[in-house]
Amino acid sequence: MVKSTKGGSSGGGGRRGLTVRVKTAKGRKIASTRWLQRQLNDPYVEEAKRQGYRSRAAFKLIEIDDKYHLLKPGKTVIDLGAAPGGWSQVAAARVKSEGGKGKVIAADLNEIEPVPGVGFMVLDVTDPDAGEKIRTALDGARADVVLSDMAASATGHRATDHLRVIGLAEAALDIAENTLNPGGAYLAKVLQGGAGQELVTRLRQGFTKVAHVKPKASRADSSEVYVLATGFRGAPADG
Structure with a gap:
Protein backbone atom coordinates (compact mmCIF):
# COMPACT_ATOMS: atom_id res chain seq x y z
CA MET A 1 0.00 0.00 0.00
CA VAL A 2 1.26 3.48 -0.80
CA LYS A 3 0.34 6.80 0.72
CA SER A 4 1.06 10.23 -0.77
CA THR A 5 1.79 13.39 1.17
CA LYS A 6 2.54 16.89 -0.02
CA GLY A 7 6.09 18.19 -0.01
CA GLY A 8 9.46 17.46 -1.48
CA SER A 9 10.98 18.45 -4.77
CA SER A 10 10.95 16.42 -7.92
CA GLY A 11 14.62 17.23 -8.41
CA GLY A 12 13.99 18.33 -11.96
CA GLY A 13 13.47 22.06 -11.75
CA GLY A 14 11.93 22.95 -8.45
CA ARG A 15 8.53 21.40 -9.06
CA ARG A 16 6.66 20.50 -5.92
CA GLY A 17 5.39 16.96 -5.87
CA LEU A 18 4.04 14.22 -3.69
CA THR A 19 6.13 12.17 -1.31
CA VAL A 20 5.03 8.56 -1.54
CA ARG A 21 5.11 6.61 1.69
CA VAL A 22 4.90 2.85 1.54
CA LYS A 23 3.28 0.93 4.36
CA THR A 24 4.89 -2.38 5.25
CA ALA A 25 2.63 -5.00 3.76
CA LYS A 26 2.18 -8.47 5.14
CA GLY A 27 4.93 -10.68 3.80
CA ARG A 28 7.12 -7.77 2.68
CA LYS A 29 10.39 -7.24 4.51
CA ILE A 30 11.20 -3.82 5.95
CA ALA A 31 14.20 -3.57 3.62
CA SER A 32 11.96 -4.21 0.62
CA THR A 33 9.52 -1.56 1.80
CA ARG A 34 12.32 0.98 2.15
CA TRP A 35 13.63 0.13 -1.32
CA LEU A 36 10.18 0.56 -2.85
CA GLN A 37 9.64 3.89 -1.09
CA ARG A 38 13.04 5.10 -2.27
CA GLN A 39 12.23 4.10 -5.85
CA LEU A 40 8.85 5.82 -5.81
CA ASN A 41 10.39 9.06 -4.50
CA ASP A 42 13.55 9.07 -6.61
CA PRO A 43 13.50 11.93 -9.17
CA TYR A 44 16.02 10.07 -11.34
CA VAL A 45 13.67 7.10 -11.62
CA GLU A 46 10.89 9.44 -12.75
CA GLU A 47 13.16 11.24 -15.18
CA ALA A 48 14.49 7.97 -16.63
CA LYS A 49 10.93 6.92 -17.43
CA ARG A 50 10.18 10.32 -18.95
CA GLN A 51 13.24 10.23 -21.21
CA GLY A 52 12.91 6.57 -22.12
CA TYR A 53 16.00 5.28 -20.33
CA ARG A 54 15.83 1.75 -18.99
CA SER A 55 17.37 2.65 -15.64
CA ARG A 56 18.25 5.64 -13.49
CA ALA A 57 21.86 4.53 -13.87
Missing part, protein backbone atom coordinates in the same frame (compact mmCIF):
# COMPACT_ATOMS: atom_id res chain seq x y z
CA ALA A 58 21.86 6.21 -17.28
CA PHE A 59 22.21 9.57 -15.53
CA LYS A 60 25.39 8.43 -13.76
CA LEU A 61 27.08 7.79 -17.08
CA ILE A 62 25.68 10.99 -18.57
CA GLU A 63 27.11 13.00 -15.67
CA ILE A 64 30.52 11.32 -15.84
CA ASP A 65 30.72 11.71 -19.62
CA ASP A 66 29.65 15.35 -19.50
CA LYS A 67 32.72 15.97 -17.35
CA TYR A 68 35.30 13.64 -18.88
CA HIS A 69 34.12 13.36 -22.52
CA LEU A 70 34.73 9.65 -22.98
CA LEU A 71 31.95 8.90 -25.46
CA LYS A 72 32.72 10.86 -28.60
CA PRO A 73 31.09 10.25 -32.01
CA GLY A 74 32.81 7.44 -33.86
CA LYS A 75 34.26 5.75 -30.77
CA THR A 76 33.93 2.03 -30.05
CA VAL A 77 32.54 1.14 -26.62
CA ILE A 78 32.23 -2.08 -24.63
CA ASP A 79 29.51 -2.08 -21.96
CA LEU A 80 29.99 -4.92 -19.46
CA GLY A 81 27.14 -6.03 -17.23
CA ALA A 82 24.87 -4.07 -19.53
CA ALA A 83 21.42 -5.19 -18.33
CA PRO A 84 18.91 -3.61 -18.44
CA GLY A 85 20.60 -1.39 -21.03
CA GLY A 86 20.61 2.15 -19.65
CA TRP A 87 24.34 2.70 -20.12
CA SER A 88 24.19 1.14 -23.58
CA GLN A 89 21.48 3.61 -24.55
CA VAL A 90 23.64 6.55 -23.48
CA ALA A 91 26.76 5.15 -25.17
CA ALA A 92 24.93 4.46 -28.43
CA ALA A 93 23.49 7.97 -28.55
CA ARG A 94 26.80 9.66 -27.81
CA VAL A 95 29.05 7.69 -30.16
CA LYS A 96 26.23 7.75 -32.76
CA SER A 97 26.39 4.01 -33.37
CA GLU A 98 22.83 3.81 -34.68
CA GLY A 99 23.92 6.10 -37.50
CA GLY A 100 26.97 3.97 -38.21
CA LYS A 101 29.63 6.34 -36.85
CA GLY A 102 30.58 4.51 -33.67
CA LYS A 103 30.08 1.02 -32.29
CA VAL A 104 28.74 -0.35 -29.00
CA ILE A 105 29.09 -3.96 -27.86
CA ALA A 106 27.10 -4.83 -24.74
CA ALA A 107 27.61 -7.97 -22.69
CA ASP A 108 25.73 -9.51 -19.80
CA LEU A 109 24.97 -12.88 -18.24
CA ASN A 110 21.31 -12.30 -19.09
CA GLU A 111 19.56 -11.44 -22.32
CA ILE A 112 18.26 -7.88 -22.65
CA GLU A 113 15.75 -6.27 -24.97
CA PRO A 114 17.54 -4.99 -28.10
CA VAL A 115 18.92 -1.45 -27.95
CA PRO A 116 19.14 0.41 -31.29
CA GLY A 117 22.75 0.72 -32.40
CA VAL A 118 24.03 -1.85 -29.89
CA GLY A 119 25.36 -5.34 -30.55
CA PHE A 120 24.64 -7.66 -27.64
CA MET A 121 26.27 -10.88 -26.48
CA VAL A 122 25.60 -13.19 -23.55
CA LEU A 123 28.91 -13.39 -21.69
CA ASP A 124 30.40 -14.24 -18.32
CA VAL A 125 33.06 -11.55 -17.89
CA THR A 126 34.99 -13.80 -15.50
CA ASP A 127 35.49 -16.33 -18.30
CA PRO A 128 39.23 -16.36 -19.13
CA ASP A 129 38.29 -16.21 -22.82
CA ALA A 130 35.93 -13.24 -22.39
CA GLY A 131 38.37 -10.76 -23.91
CA GLU A 132 38.91 -12.86 -27.01
CA LYS A 133 35.17 -13.39 -27.42
CA ILE A 134 34.66 -9.63 -27.37
CA ARG A 135 37.54 -9.12 -29.82
CA THR A 136 35.76 -11.57 -32.12
CA ALA A 137 32.55 -9.55 -31.77
CA LEU A 138 34.58 -6.47 -32.71
CA ASP A 139 35.85 -8.26 -35.83
CA GLY A 140 39.40 -8.08 -34.52
CA ALA A 141 39.24 -4.32 -33.96
CA ARG A 142 39.93 -2.60 -30.64
CA ALA A 143 37.73 -0.49 -28.38
CA ASP A 144 38.16 3.07 -27.15
CA VAL A 145 36.18 2.77 -23.91
CA VAL A 146 35.36 -0.12 -21.58
CA LEU A 147 32.46 0.50 -19.19
CA SER A 148 31.45 -1.65 -16.25
CA ASP A 149 28.51 -0.93 -13.96
CA MET A 150 28.62 -4.49 -12.64
CA ALA A 151 27.88 -5.26 -9.01
CA ALA A 152 27.65 -8.61 -7.28
CA SER A 153 24.58 -9.43 -5.23
CA ALA A 154 25.01 -7.94 -1.76
CA THR A 155 25.67 -10.34 1.11
CA GLY A 156 25.34 -7.73 3.85
CA HIS A 157 28.97 -8.29 4.85
CA ARG A 158 30.85 -5.16 3.76
CA ALA A 159 34.28 -6.73 3.31
CA THR A 160 32.88 -9.63 1.30
CA ASP A 161 30.79 -7.33 -0.88
CA HIS A 162 33.81 -5.12 -1.52
CA LEU A 163 35.96 -8.06 -2.59
CA ARG A 164 33.27 -9.35 -4.94
CA VAL A 165 32.83 -5.99 -6.63
CA ILE A 166 36.60 -5.56 -6.94
CA GLY A 167 36.73 -9.02 -8.52
CA LEU A 168 34.30 -7.88 -11.20
CA ALA A 169 36.25 -4.65 -11.73
CA GLU A 170 39.43 -6.71 -12.18
CA ALA A 171 37.65 -8.96 -14.69
CA ALA A 172 36.58 -5.83 -16.58
CA LEU A 173 40.18 -4.62 -16.51
CA ASP A 174 41.35 -7.95 -17.95
CA ILE A 175 38.99 -7.34 -20.84
CA ALA A 176 40.08 -3.70 -21.16
CA GLU A 177 43.74 -4.72 -21.38
CA ASN A 178 42.83 -7.24 -24.07
CA THR A 179 40.66 -4.93 -26.16
CA LEU A 180 41.49 -1.24 -25.68
CA ASN A 181 43.28 0.98 -28.15
CA PRO A 182 46.24 2.96 -26.79
CA GLY A 183 44.78 6.13 -25.28
CA GLY A 184 41.57 4.33 -24.34
CA ALA A 185 39.55 4.62 -21.13
CA TYR A 186 38.19 2.28 -18.46
CA LEU A 187 35.32 3.09 -16.08
CA ALA A 188 34.15 0.60 -13.46
CA LYS A 189 32.01 0.52 -10.34
CA VAL A 190 33.72 -0.16 -7.03
CA LEU A 191 32.53 0.49 -3.47
CA GLN A 192 33.28 3.10 -0.83
CA GLY A 193 36.96 2.98 -0.04
CA GLY A 194 37.67 2.85 -3.76
CA ALA A 195 39.52 0.33 -5.84
CA GLY A 196 41.73 -2.16 -4.03
CA GLN A 197 45.49 -1.57 -3.99
CA GLU A 198 46.23 -4.34 -6.48
CA LEU A 199 43.67 -2.94 -8.91
CA VAL A 200 44.97 0.62 -8.48
CA THR A 201 48.54 -0.57 -9.08
CA ARG A 202 47.51 -2.25 -12.31
CA LEU A 203 45.61 0.83 -13.43
CA ARG A 204 48.51 3.18 -12.70
CA GLN A 205 50.85 0.92 -14.63
CA GLY A 206 48.50 0.67 -17.58
CA PHE A 207 46.98 4.17 -17.77
CA THR A 208 48.29 7.72 -17.50
CA LYS A 209 45.52 8.97 -15.15
CA VAL A 210 43.47 7.22 -12.46
CA ALA A 211 40.72 8.84 -10.38
CA HIS A 212 37.67 7.97 -8.31
CA VAL A 213 34.39 9.69 -9.17
CA LYS A 214 30.97 9.69 -7.54
CA PRO A 215 28.27 11.22 -9.74
CA LYS A 216 25.42 13.11 -8.11
CA ALA A 217 23.03 10.58 -9.63
CA SER A 218 24.45 7.96 -7.26
CA ARG A 219 22.19 7.86 -4.23
CA ALA A 220 23.59 9.69 -1.23
CA ASP A 221 23.29 6.59 0.94
CA SER A 222 24.94 4.35 -1.67
CA SER A 223 28.48 3.10 -1.09
CA GLU A 224 29.22 2.96 -4.80
CA VAL A 225 31.92 5.01 -6.47
CA TYR A 226 33.54 4.61 -9.86
CA VAL A 227 37.18 4.27 -10.79
CA LEU A 228 38.11 6.01 -14.02
CA ALA A 229 41.38 5.35 -15.83
CA THR A 230 42.29 7.23 -19.01
CA GLY A 231 45.22 7.21 -21.41
CA PHE A 232 45.72 3.46 -21.86
CA ARG A 233 49.40 2.82 -22.48
CA GLY A 234 48.78 -0.29 -24.59
CA ALA A 235 48.78 -4.00 -23.81
CA PRO A 236 52.21 -5.64 -23.30
CA ALA A 237 51.71 -7.59 -26.53
CA ASP A 238 51.45 -4.30 -28.39
CA GLY A 239 54.99 -3.45 -27.46
Whole structure:
Protein backbone atom coordinates (compact mmCIF):
# COMPACT_ATOMS: atom_id res chain seq x y z
CA MET A 1 0.00 0.00 0.00
CA VAL A 2 1.26 3.48 -0.80
CA LYS A 3 0.34 6.80 0.72
CA SER A 4 1.06 10.23 -0.77
CA THR A 5 1.79 13.39 1.17
CA LYS A 6 2.54 16.89 -0.02
CA GLY A 7 6.09 18.19 -0.01
CA GLY A 8 9.46 17.46 -1.48
CA SER A 9 10.98 18.45 -4.77
CA SER A 10 10.95 16.42 -7.92
CA GLY A 11 14.62 17.23 -8.41
CA GLY A 12 13.99 18.33 -11.96
CA GLY A 13 13.47 22.06 -11.75
CA GLY A 14 11.93 22.95 -8.45
CA ARG A 15 8.53 21.40 -9.06
CA ARG A 16 6.66 20.50 -5.92
CA GLY A 17 5.39 16.96 -5.87
CA LEU A 18 4.04 14.22 -3.69
CA THR A 19 6.13 12.17 -1.31
CA VAL A 20 5.03 8.56 -1.54
CA ARG A 21 5.11 6.61 1.69
CA VAL A 22 4.90 2.85 1.54
CA LYS A 23 3.28 0.93 4.36
CA THR A 24 4.89 -2.38 5.25
CA ALA A 25 2.63 -5.00 3.76
CA LYS A 26 2.18 -8.47 5.14
CA GLY A 27 4.93 -10.68 3.80
CA ARG A 28 7.12 -7.77 2.68
CA LYS A 29 10.39 -7.24 4.51
CA ILE A 30 11.20 -3.82 5.95
CA ALA A 31 14.20 -3.57 3.62
CA SER A 32 11.96 -4.21 0.62
CA THR A 33 9.52 -1.56 1.80
CA ARG A 34 12.32 0.98 2.15
CA TRP A 35 13.63 0.13 -1.32
CA LEU A 36 10.18 0.56 -2.85
CA GLN A 37 9.64 3.89 -1.09
CA ARG A 38 13.04 5.10 -2.27
CA GLN A 39 12.23 4.10 -5.85
CA LEU A 40 8.85 5.82 -5.81
CA ASN A 41 10.39 9.06 -4.50
CA ASP A 42 13.55 9.07 -6.61
CA PRO A 43 13.50 11.93 -9.17
CA TYR A 44 16.02 10.07 -11.34
CA VAL A 45 13.67 7.10 -11.62
CA GLU A 46 10.89 9.44 -12.75
CA GLU A 47 13.16 11.24 -15.18
CA ALA A 48 14.49 7.97 -16.63
CA LYS A 49 10.93 6.92 -17.43
CA ARG A 50 10.18 10.32 -18.95
CA GLN A 51 13.24 10.23 -21.21
CA GLY A 52 12.91 6.57 -22.12
CA TYR A 53 16.00 5.28 -20.33
CA ARG A 54 15.83 1.75 -18.99
CA SER A 55 17.37 2.65 -15.64
CA ARG A 56 18.25 5.64 -13.49
CA ALA A 57 21.86 4.53 -13.87
CA ALA A 58 21.86 6.21 -17.28
CA PHE A 59 22.21 9.57 -15.53
CA LYS A 60 25.39 8.43 -13.76
CA LEU A 61 27.08 7.79 -17.08
CA ILE A 62 25.68 10.99 -18.57
CA GLU A 63 27.11 13.00 -15.67
CA ILE A 64 30.52 11.32 -15.84
CA ASP A 65 30.72 11.71 -19.62
CA ASP A 66 29.65 15.35 -19.50
CA LYS A 67 32.72 15.97 -17.35
CA TYR A 68 35.30 13.64 -18.88
CA HIS A 69 34.12 13.36 -22.52
CA LEU A 70 34.73 9.65 -22.98
CA LEU A 71 31.95 8.90 -25.46
CA LYS A 72 32.72 10.86 -28.60
CA PRO A 73 31.09 10.25 -32.01
CA GLY A 74 32.81 7.44 -33.86
CA LYS A 75 34.26 5.75 -30.77
CA THR A 76 33.93 2.03 -30.05
CA VAL A 77 32.54 1.14 -26.62
CA ILE A 78 32.23 -2.08 -24.63
CA ASP A 79 29.51 -2.08 -21.96
CA LEU A 80 29.99 -4.92 -19.46
CA GLY A 81 27.14 -6.03 -17.23
CA ALA A 82 24.87 -4.07 -19.53
CA ALA A 83 21.42 -5.19 -18.33
CA PRO A 84 18.91 -3.61 -18.44
CA GLY A 85 20.60 -1.39 -21.03
CA GLY A 86 20.61 2.15 -19.65
CA TRP A 87 24.34 2.70 -20.12
CA SER A 88 24.19 1.14 -23.58
CA GLN A 89 21.48 3.61 -24.55
CA VAL A 90 23.64 6.55 -23.48
CA ALA A 91 26.76 5.15 -25.17
CA ALA A 92 24.93 4.46 -28.43
CA ALA A 93 23.49 7.97 -28.55
CA ARG A 94 26.80 9.66 -27.81
CA VAL A 95 29.05 7.69 -30.16
CA LYS A 96 26.23 7.75 -32.76
CA SER A 97 26.39 4.01 -33.37
CA GLU A 98 22.83 3.81 -34.68
CA GLY A 99 23.92 6.10 -37.50
CA GLY A 100 26.97 3.97 -38.21
CA LYS A 101 29.63 6.34 -36.85
CA GLY A 102 30.58 4.51 -33.67
CA LYS A 103 30.08 1.02 -32.29
CA VAL A 104 28.74 -0.35 -29.00
CA ILE A 105 29.09 -3.96 -27.86
CA ALA A 106 27.10 -4.83 -24.74
CA ALA A 107 27.61 -7.97 -22.69
CA ASP A 108 25.73 -9.51 -19.80
CA LEU A 109 24.97 -12.88 -18.24
CA ASN A 110 21.31 -12.30 -19.09
CA GLU A 111 19.56 -11.44 -22.32
CA ILE A 112 18.26 -7.88 -22.65
CA GLU A 113 15.75 -6.27 -24.97
CA PRO A 114 17.54 -4.99 -28.10
CA VAL A 115 18.92 -1.45 -27.95
CA PRO A 116 19.14 0.41 -31.29
CA GLY A 117 22.75 0.72 -32.40
CA VAL A 118 24.03 -1.85 -29.89
CA GLY A 119 25.36 -5.34 -30.55
CA PHE A 120 24.64 -7.66 -27.64
CA MET A 121 26.27 -10.88 -26.48
CA VAL A 122 25.60 -13.19 -23.55
CA LEU A 123 28.91 -13.39 -21.69
CA ASP A 124 30.40 -14.24 -18.32
CA VAL A 125 33.06 -11.55 -17.89
CA THR A 126 34.99 -13.80 -15.50
CA ASP A 127 35.49 -16.33 -18.30
CA PRO A 128 39.23 -16.36 -19.13
CA ASP A 129 38.29 -16.21 -22.82
CA ALA A 130 35.93 -13.24 -22.39
CA GLY A 131 38.37 -10.76 -23.91
CA GLU A 132 38.91 -12.86 -27.01
CA LYS A 133 35.17 -13.39 -27.42
CA ILE A 134 34.66 -9.63 -27.37
CA ARG A 135 37.54 -9.12 -29.82
CA THR A 136 35.76 -11.57 -32.12
CA ALA A 137 32.55 -9.55 -31.77
CA LEU A 138 34.58 -6.47 -32.71
CA ASP A 139 35.85 -8.26 -35.83
CA GLY A 140 39.40 -8.08 -34.52
CA ALA A 141 39.24 -4.32 -33.96
CA ARG A 142 39.93 -2.60 -30.64
CA ALA A 143 37.73 -0.49 -28.38
CA ASP A 144 38.16 3.07 -27.15
CA VAL A 145 36.18 2.77 -23.91
CA VAL A 146 35.36 -0.12 -21.58
CA LEU A 147 32.46 0.50 -19.19
CA SER A 148 31.45 -1.65 -16.25
CA ASP A 149 28.51 -0.93 -13.96
CA MET A 150 28.62 -4.49 -12.64
CA ALA A 151 27.88 -5.26 -9.01
CA ALA A 152 27.65 -8.61 -7.28
CA SER A 153 24.58 -9.43 -5.23
CA ALA A 154 25.01 -7.94 -1.76
CA THR A 155 25.67 -10.34 1.11
CA GLY A 156 25.34 -7.73 3.85
CA HIS A 157 28.97 -8.29 4.85
CA ARG A 158 30.85 -5.16 3.76
CA ALA A 159 34.28 -6.73 3.31
CA THR A 160 32.88 -9.63 1.30
CA ASP A 161 30.79 -7.33 -0.88
CA HIS A 162 33.81 -5.12 -1.52
CA LEU A 163 35.96 -8.06 -2.59
CA ARG A 164 33.27 -9.35 -4.94
CA VAL A 165 32.83 -5.99 -6.63
CA ILE A 166 36.60 -5.56 -6.94
CA GLY A 167 36.73 -9.02 -8.52
CA LEU A 168 34.30 -7.88 -11.20
CA ALA A 169 36.25 -4.65 -11.73
CA GLU A 170 39.43 -6.71 -12.18
CA ALA A 171 37.65 -8.96 -14.69
CA ALA A 172 36.58 -5.83 -16.58
CA LEU A 173 40.18 -4.62 -16.51
CA ASP A 174 41.35 -7.95 -17.95
CA ILE A 175 38.99 -7.34 -20.84
CA ALA A 176 40.08 -3.70 -21.16
CA GLU A 177 43.74 -4.72 -21.38
CA ASN A 178 42.83 -7.24 -24.07
CA THR A 179 40.66 -4.93 -26.16
CA LEU A 180 41.49 -1.24 -25.68
CA ASN A 181 43.28 0.98 -28.15
CA PRO A 182 46.24 2.96 -26.79
CA GLY A 183 44.78 6.13 -25.28
CA GLY A 184 41.57 4.33 -24.34
CA ALA A 185 39.55 4.62 -21.13
CA TYR A 186 38.19 2.28 -18.46
CA LEU A 187 35.32 3.09 -16.08
CA ALA A 188 34.15 0.60 -13.46
CA LYS A 189 32.01 0.52 -10.34
CA VAL A 190 33.72 -0.16 -7.03
CA LEU A 191 32.53 0.49 -3.47
CA GLN A 192 33.28 3.10 -0.83
CA GLY A 193 36.96 2.98 -0.04
CA GLY A 194 37.67 2.85 -3.76
CA ALA A 195 39.52 0.33 -5.84
CA GLY A 196 41.73 -2.16 -4.03
CA GLN A 197 45.49 -1.57 -3.99
CA GLU A 198 46.23 -4.34 -6.48
CA LEU A 199 43.67 -2.94 -8.91
CA VAL A 200 44.97 0.62 -8.48
CA THR A 201 48.54 -0.57 -9.08
CA ARG A 202 47.51 -2.25 -12.31
CA LEU A 203 45.61 0.83 -13.43
CA ARG A 204 48.51 3.18 -12.70
CA GLN A 205 50.85 0.92 -14.63
CA GLY A 206 48.50 0.67 -17.58
CA PHE A 207 46.98 4.17 -17.77
CA THR A 208 48.29 7.72 -17.50
CA LYS A 209 45.52 8.97 -15.15
CA VAL A 210 43.47 7.22 -12.46
CA ALA A 211 40.72 8.84 -10.38
CA HIS A 212 37.67 7.97 -8.31
CA VAL A 213 34.39 9.69 -9.17
CA LYS A 214 30.97 9.69 -7.54
CA PRO A 215 28.27 11.22 -9.74
CA LYS A 216 25.42 13.11 -8.11
CA ALA A 217 23.03 10.58 -9.63
CA SER A 218 24.45 7.96 -7.26
CA ARG A 219 22.19 7.86 -4.23
CA ALA A 220 23.59 9.69 -1.23
CA ASP A 221 23.29 6.59 0.94
CA SER A 222 24.94 4.35 -1.67
CA SER A 223 28.48 3.10 -1.09
CA GLU A 224 29.22 2.96 -4.80
CA VAL A 225 31.92 5.01 -6.47
CA TYR A 226 33.54 4.61 -9.86
CA VAL A 227 37.18 4.27 -10.79
CA LEU A 228 38.11 6.01 -14.02
CA ALA A 229 41.38 5.35 -15.83
CA THR A 230 42.29 7.23 -19.01
CA GLY A 231 45.22 7.21 -21.41
CA PHE A 232 45.72 3.46 -21.86
CA ARG A 233 49.40 2.82 -22.48
CA GLY A 234 48.78 -0.29 -24.59
CA ALA A 235 48.78 -4.00 -23.81
CA PRO A 236 52.21 -5.64 -23.30
CA ALA A 237 51.71 -7.59 -26.53
CA ASP A 238 51.45 -4.30 -28.39
CA GLY A 239 54.99 -3.45 -27.46
